[in-house]
Amino acid sequence: MNEAKPNKKPFVLYVVIVLGITVLLNVLIMPMIAEAQIIEVDYGTFMSMTEKGEIGEVQIQNNRILFTDKSGEQIYETGKMDDDDGLVQRLYNSGAKFSGEIIEETSPILSFILSWILPLVVFYGLGYFLMKRMNKRGGGNTMMFNMGKSNAKVYVKSSNGIRFSDVAGEDEAKENLAEIVDYLHDPQKFREIGASIPKGILLVGPPGTGKTMLAKAVAGEASVPFFSMSGSEFVEMFVGMGASKVRDLFRQAKEKAPCIVFIDEIDAIGKKRDGNLGGNDEREQTLNQLLTEMDGFEGNGGVIILAATNRPDSLDPALTRPGRFDRRVPVELPDLKGREEILKVHAKKIKVYGNIDYNRIARMASGASGAELANIVNEAALHAVRAGRRSVTQMDFEESIEVVIAGYQKKNAILTDKEKMIVAYHEIGHALVAAKQTHSAPVQKITIVPRTSGALGYTMQVEEGNRYLMTKVELENRIATLTGGRAAEELACGCITTGASNDIEQATKLARAMISRYGMSEEFGMVAFEAQTNRYLGGEAVADCSAETHSAIDRMVVELVKKQYGKASDILRENRRKLDTLAQKLYEAESITGDEFMSILEAE
Numbered sequence: 001m002n003e004a005k006p007n008k009k010p011f012v013l014y015v016v017i018v019l020g021i022t023v024l025l026n027v028l029i030m031p032m033i034a035e036a037q038i039i040e041v042d043y044g045t046f047m048s049m050t051e052k053g054e055i056g057e058v059q060i061q062n063n064r065i066l067f068t069d070k071s072g073e074q075i076y077e078t079g080k081m082d083d084d085d086g087l088v089q090r091l092y093n094s095g096a097k098f099s100g101e102i103i104e105e106t107s108p109i110l111s112f113i114l115s116w117i118l119p120l121v122v123f124y125g126l127g128y129f130l131m132k133r134m135n136k137r138g139g140g141n142t143m144m145f146n147m148g149k150s151n152a153k154v155y156v157k158s159s160n161g162i163r164f165s166d167v168a169g170e171d172e173a174k175e176n177l178a179e180i181v182d183y184l185h186d187p188q189k190f191r192e193i194g195a196s197i198p199k200g201i202l203l204v205g206p207p208g209t210g211k212t213m214l215a216k217a218v219a220g221e222a223s224v225p226f227f228s229m230s231g232s233e234f235v236e237m238f239v240g241m242g243a244s245k246v247r248d249l250f251r252q253a254k255e256k257a258p259c260i261v262f263i264d265e266i267d268a269i270g271k272k273r274d275g276n277l278g279g280n281d282e283r284e285q286t287l288n289q290l291l292t293e294m295d296g297f298e299g300n301g302g303v304i305i306l307a308a309t310n311r312p313d314s315l316d317p318a319l320t321r322p323g324r325f326d327r328r329v330p331v332e333l334p335d336l337k338g339r340e341e342i343l344k345v346h347a348k349k350i351k352v353y354g355n356i357d358y359n360r361i362a363r364m365a366s367g368a369s370g371a372e373l374a375n376i377v378n379e380a381a382l383h384a385v386r387a388g389r390r391s392v393t394q395m396d397f398e399e400s401i402e403v404v405i406a407g408y409q410k411k412n413a414i415l416t417d418k419e420k421m422i423v424a425y426h427e428i429g430h431a432l433v434a435a436k437q438t439h440s441a442p443v444q445k446i447t448i449v450p451r452t453s454g455a456l457g458y459t460m461q462v463e464e465g466n467r468y469l470m471t472k473v474e475l476e477n478r479i480a481t482l483t484g485g486r487a488a489e490e491l492a493c494g495c496i497t498t499g500a501s502n503d504i505e506q507a508t509k510l511a512r513a514m515i516s517r518y519g520m521s522e523e524f525g526m527v528a529f530e531a532q533t534n535r536y537l538g539g540e541a542v543a544d545c546s547a548e549t550h551s552a553i554d555r556m557v558v559e560l561v562k563k564q565y566g567k568a569s570d571i572l573r574e575n576r577r578k579l580d581t582l583a584q585k586l587y588e589a590e591s592i593t594g595d596e597f598m599s600i601l602e603a604e
């Protein structure tokens, strides 16, 4: 970490304020306190006290008389009368002591030190201490002294920096970024030929796929400083702070060039600006500042900006236009091979027992992101510790997949016997329909142990390899498989339950997509009736058609799902005996593996 220099200006201001306070104290407050100790009395009282011999010490000044009572504790003051001739004699007679100074004057040097130097020293010390502490805590950004300074984290090249080899999979992204590393190593090569490297590169992909890691790895490979800041950090608290933070970040970066500036969640500041009144002014100012800064430096200045986002289509066009973030590097969810590599990278950090079949784990964790896989490995290690083992086994891994993907095993959820039976039929229904349709992926594991996620049972299907394309038949089969649970319930106990709600949702979504997006209906053909807004975050589909078409689509969705439900019911009816045996087996064992399932299914 590179410690930021404390900004001198606010400190000077602070000293000036302290000086002001000290002057005020000395000129106004101190005399008031001193005066407050003196009681003013009239001349008559003074005379009568003299008469009664109650005066202790007395001091006659030019225009007033100061005196104390006999105890000498209280000081009184009265005006001086010119015509009182025998006063001194009378005072003498009453036994009063004449005193040079009743009010004790401390030595002028001491009093100067006490009232001027001491407060200054105390305030200075206090201010210095506070500033140091805040600097330490806020990484150089303190509310009081350093408003608007960027608190970008700086990692100067270090021996334990992240390298490309730490990022598993993502070969395309790495290849893309290798050019940047090359440039940072030898900018001259690029300059000579007249090529300019892109100023900004957008890393686009779903959360947890290693975008931050890749950016750090670029800095690590090129051994240049790495500044990182999250888009949401720019937009904070006070209006105008964001813009000045951007300015500060780039000032720091230019000093350290060549270097990498990484802005995470750039969509937080770079969202499309709309014409709405009362929009987010702060965000807009910050964005404008960012654009200005990006235009401000030369393409070959050595500052390279990497930014991450999972919603590239929501970015302001001004950001993505040439000369700014004009290069896009997709960082996708890992495929089977990638998942296996990521698991291996993370498994290096834990103690494993014997040979672990990472391929099998990777296949079970289809769709998991890098971050989720890292989590699975960690959960496996935790599971091993809980079981009192000293190293992690294959079983720990498999259990942890279910934990991460399906929620923790809910040991104390109690199903009634009847419920358990229905759930067993439901899950076997899915599995049986899947297995009987040649194109469906075989079953890995079926369990009816409830999960905290709310699922009562769970059928884990394994995809053989990666699927990029699905045929119409495969999609239909998937819908049939999804309806298989409900079909089995109906067949077995003649009743239907709420347990199928998730299946219904998924089946409906698939069916709708087939008709309105994949062009798989005979009636409409290749016409899209839905626009998908956000490909990377689940993607909501927005209907884009007339009301009549809409209702026609609805009708077709119903027909499609009904047809598949019928198909699933037929399959189950034909295999009624197998259905009963399997459900009974699952009911007893609570969980059966794919192999057990297949052996029962194929046995005659």
Ligand code: ADP
Pocket: 166, 167, 168, 169, 170, 206, 207, 208, 209, 210, 211, 212, 213, 214, 308, 342, 345, 369, 370, 371, 372, 374
């Ligand atoms: P993003 O910035 O895309 O949200 P991160 O880079 O912050 O994701 O990744 C989060 C964590 O996930 C990393 O710290 C790392 O442990 C793990 N991870 C993600 N992708 C990979 C990968 N390709 N190889 C190894 N670990 C990864």
Ligand code: ZN
Pocket: 426, 430, 485, 486, 499, 500, 503
């Ligand atoms: Zn189901």
